[in-house]
Amino acid sequence: MNPGVATRVAATRVLDAVLHHGRSLKTTLAAALPALADPRDRALVEAIVFTALRQHARFDAALAQWLEKPPVGRDSELRALLYTGFAQRELGLPAHALVAATVDAARALGRPHQSGLVNAILRRAQREGLPEVDDAAAWPPWLAERIRQDWPRDADAIFVASARAAPMWLRVNPRDGSRDDYLQRLTDAGIDATASPEAVDAIRLATPLPVHDLPGFDAGTVSVQDAAAQRVADALPPARGARVLDACAAPGGKAAHLLERDPSLRLTALDIDPRRVRRMQDTFARLGLDVDTRAGDAAQPADWWDGTAFDAILIDAPCSATGIVRRQPDVLLHRRETDIAALNKIQSDLLDGLWPLLIPGGTLLYATCSILHAENTTQIQAFLARTPDAVLELLGASFGHDTGFGSQRLPGELGMDGFFQARLRKA
Ligand SMILES: C[S@@+](CC[C@H](N)C(=O)[O-])C[C@H]1O[C@@H](n2cnc3c(N)ncnc32)[C@H](O)[C@@H]1O
Structure with a gap:
């Protein structure tokens, strides 16, 4: 299977397991990613899966509008595949490439009879865009209600923040030098980062990175921690x-x-x-x-x-x-x-x-x-x-x-x- 298709297949399978079979995201991803040799492919699968899970209420709304009967039961995998397609759009991947790779993934998943439908829905998403929904819609109603009760003034900000990707924070080990020393090492390596004014060992990366790309990670100079x-x-x-x-x-x-x-x-x-x-x-x-x-x-x-x-x-x-x-x-x-x-x-x-x-x-x-x-x-x-x-x-x-x-x-x-x-x- 070519890597472009393999990544869409992997993302679809992870999403299907998490969305429809109650599996944990962390363990399902950890089991799926080693099968992909190229770290860029692994990063793409992660990005697709996180985007789809954060925006699943929006993607649900699109399917409810565009399909007479949104896929359920044995077709739950089709839903996961369509989410994989929608997520790539949200990530800004080129329309032609994402539609072609996702339609090929339908065939690779043993769903050639649904490849036309996948093609049509993804093209429609490109043309019309996906519907906007409130960030609170991603929360189960009982939990959204509890958040509103506990944090009446902050609830909307909580829903908004929870729908966005988190920054990557590092903790600098003071035994290996000061935080300023480590910031300099990052600058020298071309990595953009800032120190936290509140947490004295913390550095926030402008863009998340694989840990082994961080200077000194393997030697214990730095760890990942919010x-x-x-x-x-x-x-x-x-x-x-x-x-x-x-x-x-x-x-x-x-x-x-x-x-x-x-x-x-x-x-x-x-x-x-x-x-x-x-x-x-x-x-x-x-x-x-x-x-x-x-x-x-x-x-x-x-x-x-x-x-x-x-x-x-x-x-x-x-x-x-x-x-x-x-x-x-x-x-x-x-x-x-x-x-x-x-x-x-x-x-x-x-x-x-x-x-x-x-x-x-x-x-x-x-x-x-x-x-x-x-x-x-x-x-x-x-x-x-x-x-x-x-x-x-x-x-x-x-x-x-x-x-x-x-x-x-x-x-x-x-x-x-x-x-x-x-x-x-x-x-
Ligand atoms: C929030 S995590 C801890 C994270 C950890 N302190 C850190 O900073 O890396 C909670 C942990 O509590 C453990 N746990 C749950 N019930 C426990 C119990 N009764 N006794 C000891 N550990 C427990 C879980 O296995 C889990 O690893």
Whole structure:
């Protein structure tokens, strides 16, 4: 199969799996991309898939207008193929090339009888353009409603930011030189980037790049991490040599940042998922960090804790990921309303289970990449009400909106992801 057709076939299969079969975008892409040898082909597949998922409500509206019966059931793959075509148009690919390659992909997918239809629909999209829909239309109605309730003044900006591609942020390892030094290395390599005024180790690239094209990436000089997540190291800062628990640590970005800033920390990095623990070990190996990694359920310390209390605990809790829809657009397809109550239970079990492991005077930082009050401010309010020796400490305006029970950065603000943090001191 020629590469032009192979990329459209791969994008269609990934989209079909994610849109119609409940598969996760990250794992489906990770399985599909290695089959394409040329990094430019892999980048094109990613671009098509992300564009189609971000704009699926718009593409749906086009099919509803242009087809008597939009494709369903065994024809769901046809829908995914048409989305692949629409996405290429949005990416600005030349009309002739995109129509020809997508029609050829219909044949390669064993749908020669539908190639005429694909040709006609894609030509119509070129002629008439795709209908405009509100960015909120990409959100399931129950979730859009929650966002409007929780953030009445900011909801529209949240929907807009969540429909756009996120910038690529880097975290510079201070052990390998200053951020200014690294900015100079980027400039020398012809890579356009700017420093974040808020996150002191963060650099924002003007255009995303494959990580291996970054000077010093393989040597651990730099990592990829959103600037909002980098503020955890500012919110927590453990004292030198402190005993720290990162309770939900994989794939290890925040633990690595803490250790890059202060290698004297005695850090335990725990995660419930053994496969993710192995990924985290790879991260630490690339960065040359020696970390005590463990697999276990943080809410059940009897299974993994040695009985020595921690000076600081980070709970980067599993959550709805509603703050990072721009990076994981499939969140809007897969999230169910019942998930939120289940996540709330895990989050409160983690808070209750880990609080006794903190020394008096110690700090617990609770963080999520959610923008729902139920997982953030309400969770902390309830924890404070049932935990008499927990005291909330203010983080300051540079961490985002003060919700009364923590700080919320909303998606897109200062180019950052949506992220919540609350710092609790043990009396
Ligand atoms: C938001 S991610 C953590 C990201 C990580 N802190 C970083 O910066 O790279 C949440 C993690 O919590 C883990 N997790 C979920 N429930 C857990 C539990 N009960 N105990 C420990 N880890 C858990 C998940 O496997 C997942 O890796």
